Amino acid sequence: MKERIKNFLNKHRNYFLLVAVLGIWIDIFLLKSISDITTLVLVVLWILVTWLYHVRGKFLAIPATIFLVLSPLFSNKGEEAIADRMAVWIFIFLTLGVLRELFCQRK
Amino acid sequence: MKKSFSRNSFFWLILAAFFLLAVLLPYYLDGHIILGGEGDNFIDFSAYLNNYRDTWQNIGTGFFTISLNKIFADIFILVFLEKLLSNIQVINFLVVFLIYYLPFLGMFVASRQLKLSPPFSFLIATFYTINPFTIYLLTSLNHWNLASFFVIPAFFWLILRYYQNNFKLFFSFGFLSLLFAFVNANPPLMVVCQISIFTSVIIISCYLEKRLVIKKIATKYLLLLFSFLLFNFWWILNWFYVVVEARKTYTSGTALAWLFGEQSTTILHKIFLLKWLVPADSSYNNLSLFYNQPFIQLLLAIPILLVVFFFFQKREKEKHFLITFLFLLIAGFLMKGTRPPLGGIYIFLVKYLPFFSIFKTSAEKWGVFFVFLLSLLLIYGFRNYKKAKFFNLARVIFIIYLFFCSYPLITGDFISDYKIKDLGWGSRKYQEKDEYRWLRESLNADKEEYRVLSLPGSFNYQVAIHMYADKYYTGLDPLISNTKKPFITAYGNNALVNFDVLFNNISSPSYKKLLSLFNVRKVFLNRDVYPWFGFSHRETKDELEDRFDKDFSSEKKGSIVLYNNDQFLPRFYIPDYQIYVLDSKINDLAQVIELEDGRARTTVFFREELEIDLVKQANEFIIPAKTNKITGEELIRSTEDVEAVFFPYVKWNPDLIFYSLVLKKEQWTEKRLKDDPLALFEKKLLHATKRISEIERFFSGNELKRLNRQMKAYHQIMKEGIEIDNKLEDKNQLLRLLLYLEAHRNKVKKLNFSLEAMSQIEIVFDELETELNNLGAKRNYTQLDYNFNIPFVGEYEIMAKIDNNAIESIEIDVDKMIPQSTEKKDWYSLGEYSFSSGEHDLVLSLKESPNLVDSQDWDEFDITKNKNGELFFLNQNIIPVHFPQDCSSGSCTFFPSKESLIIFQEIENYQPNSIYRIEFDYSSKDAILGLIIIQDKNRNEITGKVIPGLTKILPTTDEKQKHINCLYKSSHNASNAKLLFFSRVEDKKMGKADVENIKVRRIYEPEVFLKRIGTQNFSKASQLPKVVFNKINSTKYRVEIKGAKEPYNLVFNESFHRGWRAYFKEISGLDGEIVANYFNGQIRQVVSRNIFLDRNTFETWTKEPFSEEKHFLVNGYANAWHITPEDVGGIENYEIIIEYWPQRLFYLGIGISLMTLLSCLGYLIFNLIKKKVN
Helix, strand or coil, rough: CCHHHHHHHHHHHHHHHHHHHHHHHHHHHHHCCCHHHHHHHHHHHHHHHHHHCCCCCCHHHHHEEEEHHHHHHHCCCCCHHHHHHHHHHHHHHHHHHHHHHHHHCCC | HHHHCCHHHHHHHHHHHHHHHHHHHHHHHHHHHEEEEEEECCCCCCHHHHHCCCCCEECCEEEEEHHHHHHHHHHHHHHHHHHHHCCCHHHHHHHHHHHHHHHHHHHHHHHHHHHCCCCHHHHHHHHHCCCCCHHHHCCCCCCHHHHHHHHHHHHHHHHHHCCCCCCHHHHHHHHHHHHHHHHCHHHHHHHHHHHHHHHHHHHHHHHHCCCCCHHHHHHHHHHHHHHHHHHCHHHHHHHHHHHHHHHHHHCCHHHHHHHHHCCCCCHHHHHHCCCCCCCCCCCCCCCHHHHCHHHHHHCCHHHHHHHHHHHHHCCCCCCCHHHHHHHHHHHHHHCCCCCCCCCCHHHHHHCCCHHHHCCCHHHHHHHHHHHHHHHHHHHHHHHHHCCCHHHHHHHHHHHHEEEEEHHHCCCCCCCCCECCCCCCECCCEECCCHHHHHHHHHHCCCCCCEEEEEECCCCCCCCCEEEEEEEEEECCCHHCCCCCCCCCCCCCCCCCCCCCCHCCCCCCCCCCHHHHHHEEEEEEECEEEEEECCCCCCCCHHHHHHHHHHHHHEEECEEEEEEEEECCCCEEECCCCCEEECCCCCHHHHHHHHHCCCCCCCCEECCCCCCHHHHCCCCCEEEEEECCCCCCHHHHHHCCCCCHCCCCCCCCCCCCCHHHHHHHHHHHHHHHHCCCCHHHHHHHHHHHHHHHHHHHCCCCCCHHHHHHHHHHHHHHHHHHHHHHHHCCCCCHHHHHHHHHHHHHHHHHHHHCCCCCHHHHHHHHHHEEEEHHCCCCCCCCCCCEEEEECCCCCEEEEEECCCCCCEEEEEEEECEEEEECEEEEEEEEEEEEEECCCCCEEEEEEECCCCCCCCCCCCCEECCCCCCCCCCCCCCCCCCCCCCCCCCCCCCEEECEECCCEEEEEECCCCCCCCCCEEEEEEEEEEEEEEEEEEECCCEEECCCCCCCCCCEECCCCCCCCCCEECCCCEECCCCCEEEEEEEECCCCCCCEEEEEEEEEECCCCEEEEEEEEECCCCCCHHCCCCEEEEEEEEEEEEEECCCCCCCEEEEEEEEEEEEEEEECCCCCCCCEEEEEEEECCCCEEEECHHHHHHCCCCCCCCCEECHHHHEECCCCCCCEEEEEHHCCCCCCCEEEEEECCCCCHHHHHHHHHHHHHHHHHHHHHHHHHHHHHC
16 A cells, blocks of 8 residues: 555656646745745645655755745845745745755764 | 965954954044944943942832843943043943954854864854844944854854863853853843854764764753853842743733734845845935845845855765754744744744743844854855865855945944934934033932933933934933933833823922922933924923923023922931822822822822721821723724724625534634623624625525525624623723624615615614613713722712812712812812711712804815925825805805815814813715814924824715714823814715714813821821931942831832831941931931942841831832831831842852852862972
């Protein structure tokens, strides 16, 4: 059963990645406010994607870097709310990255 | 050569010092100093030492010290320099220089200890000091708080340096924490520093051991904690005593209110740019202008991008990097406070984690820790990844970042002037005016012990003082902070005393007496102070001057006027007249003083309960009669518009199968609130409004049966609301029910339902309205019901503070009336009566006040002569209207057209702090009618812009006449007011609005007191014992009593606190010059000594104090002891020592800390000798 679930997840990992990326895009650009539930669901999805793709923690810093560059640009444009929602994802990606690295080193 | 000096740490340290010297010196040209804000307001450190050294502070009427550590190495050094140099400019420069230099030094030594080269250490230390967050926070110049920027990296440096040597670690850490004990004066920063110590141990352990060794971390941290506790025992011990009272100032409710207030500002992205403190308004000051430039925003992301770059480069087994990074992210999460995402975690911590509520300014306090961790990550990066690809690029980018960040320093405008809205510019450049120096010096030279009342009374502790041109000093008042005499300020209310009574009764005829009870000998008025946050008294500065000139002698110099109160009660006195006021508080002090017979040495016992022992001592017994006064909420409700009622969005159609679940959920929430009737009442109103919203969304006008069912449900909820209201016994809620009922009715009216449906709905509304009106929602404002509880059978005189012409009749359940009446000052006697003990009622029928507006006397407001700011709040909304066609009959009709009109007239005999009832009938079609009250002093003193006292917008009535009746309370400082009407039409259509029967009447709510007749005779002054007192320091007084044959009360005019104790001592004579003599030598004061420690310091440690029952509250704030001959062994001449007990903890703590220091030094010397011998 465990194997079957794992196989299923691995088989559809690209879809999970797509949903996770789209989810962030929707969260940043379409939703009007920051919702804890949405954020938590997306975080869980990203943990799953990280696990399915065996991503090293440091690579999670890539989206954080992108948002770090974009966030001041949006802030300059007066889109403070979007800049803030990007900052949420900077936090999350950096935290996930650091925790993933610590987890890997534990092994 | 070049290589050698760049490798020398001292070169970089000296370079930074010279740079700082060069950029700071221009501020001191022209004789200025840098002063302002919350911590940089001191120019006389001896005065500061005098006021704050002990466990009891010499401020206001005295207050217990929370942070004893505010005074240590810093202040001692500054006092020493003050005495040595006598030049405040040099001392101020040194303080400001160190505020900026120490963070640099701390981070530099930490970087060097982490083996980073001196040039890179210089860069990191520069980053730590001049990044947008630090440079902005440093401008607050509060050396207590800002020293945390030094101690956090300095502790890190010490822990890393002596990690392997336990003794050196213990001693050096403890000694540094002792020297910088003042950093812990701010509780949240103290906790942040403690957390930084703990995290430093983890990071350093990880750095040295290459892994997390829990046992070692625990051992090292416990060693540091032990060292910290022992070296700082002298101030920590006091914390245990005051923690309960101190916690009251840090409640979770206040913290959450503050945090939620901040929540509206976006901050998350600013955390990574380190600019969360920089105001978004570019025009605020030079720093905000610079950091809000678009290209700078991108540049500000460089440090965090570099950290992410180093994160990519990170090699295996560099766990310390990851741990530091994790701590950085945790600090960032805490900085955002209650803001999403997961802001609930912070709310949970504030609510349930003990003491976490101290972190109400989350971003500022955690920010210090965040910047430290970010600097550490940069140190690791620049040290470890020199061979990484793009390292040189990273280095260049970092230098560019630092270059841009140093721009404010290079331009010499990093402590820049800042915009003060509607006032001018705040400036840190301060030059003390001659009159300020004169005031400080003359008060300091006066050896008499007394207090000074500071006027004008600002609402906030941050005041704005005019300096020159459009420049203002803003911050804590430098006059009050630098004088040895305690000042009473309007913002000085604290947990022990409320000074409102002194600022609300300045015009009272008994004001001198009131001041005397607070030991106020001088009143100083500073005409340079502007009402930045408003004044707490009704009088303007000119009116204050007129009022005091009338009754007080004065000395004037420049903008300062110093008044002298000749009716003055010294710090200690024995009263000759005692008044017991039952069921009353300090706020009634002014009225009580007005009622009594002008005795010089009065004291008042305010008690909520009857204390027979005290009543027996009292010469006068007063009971206030209570009445159901118009409350603030009632005032709000009366002016609230039906438009203010919120109609919630409803999702579910009542026809759906699971709609019953919606109702079940509502019932469940109501059930949960059954113990909180007020909350339940609110819920009922919400649920009733929901039923109306459902009608609006899901019903059509023809479904009579469905509609009937829905209205039944609505009726049921409203009826339940009425039932709850009956239990609440609060008329405000009844008004609320009427308001909601009207709002619901208006909502349904707009739905265009069939006549049949409407009549069915109206039946329900009418039924509810009748029921509510029967309950007496309409209040009779001319008939006041008072009640009072008479504890003792006897005769009482009833006094009311009202003009006797305003009284129509009096009804009273009385045993016997004694036909006699007297008048006293503003008080009118309602007669003398004989009462039995128990509850009694008094009904005061007052004449209705005349109409205060004239129906014919309306003026037109000429909008073309609109002065700057006048009626600025209207000009966007007003569609010009014609002058009323005819106002002669009391009816005014407005016809909107292209011409402008606002009509107004003055309200006659307008009084401050009074309630007015405004009534009129109006009708309107396609127009909205507006009503505004403008009071004379309700305007910005600088710009003159009007702040409306009352604004009420009335919706269109479709020509039906409607009666308006609202209550309004005049502001505390108003002396005249205008009533304005204006009209507005939608879409510039033609509309019409009529107003008639306009009445403005004052509602009287007189204070009523009952004075017991024939109480005891007062003591003869000659029979009272003689008193000589001597202040040893803020926590100890010696009082010599001579000729005490009878029991007496010794009043000590200092805030009442359980820590004050009185001890008996045989007479030994008080040494020193007599500096003050009161009541023909009956009370004298010996010159104060201000001794911290001498051979007599511990004289009371073996003595038993007078029992706690002897110690009680008088005058609403002060201490008193009832002393009988039995208490002192029957002797007549003796000494009483009054001491603040927690000072002993201070001495005890000093002993322990001193022993620790001496033991460590002894061990160090012993080791050195041993080493030499070996």
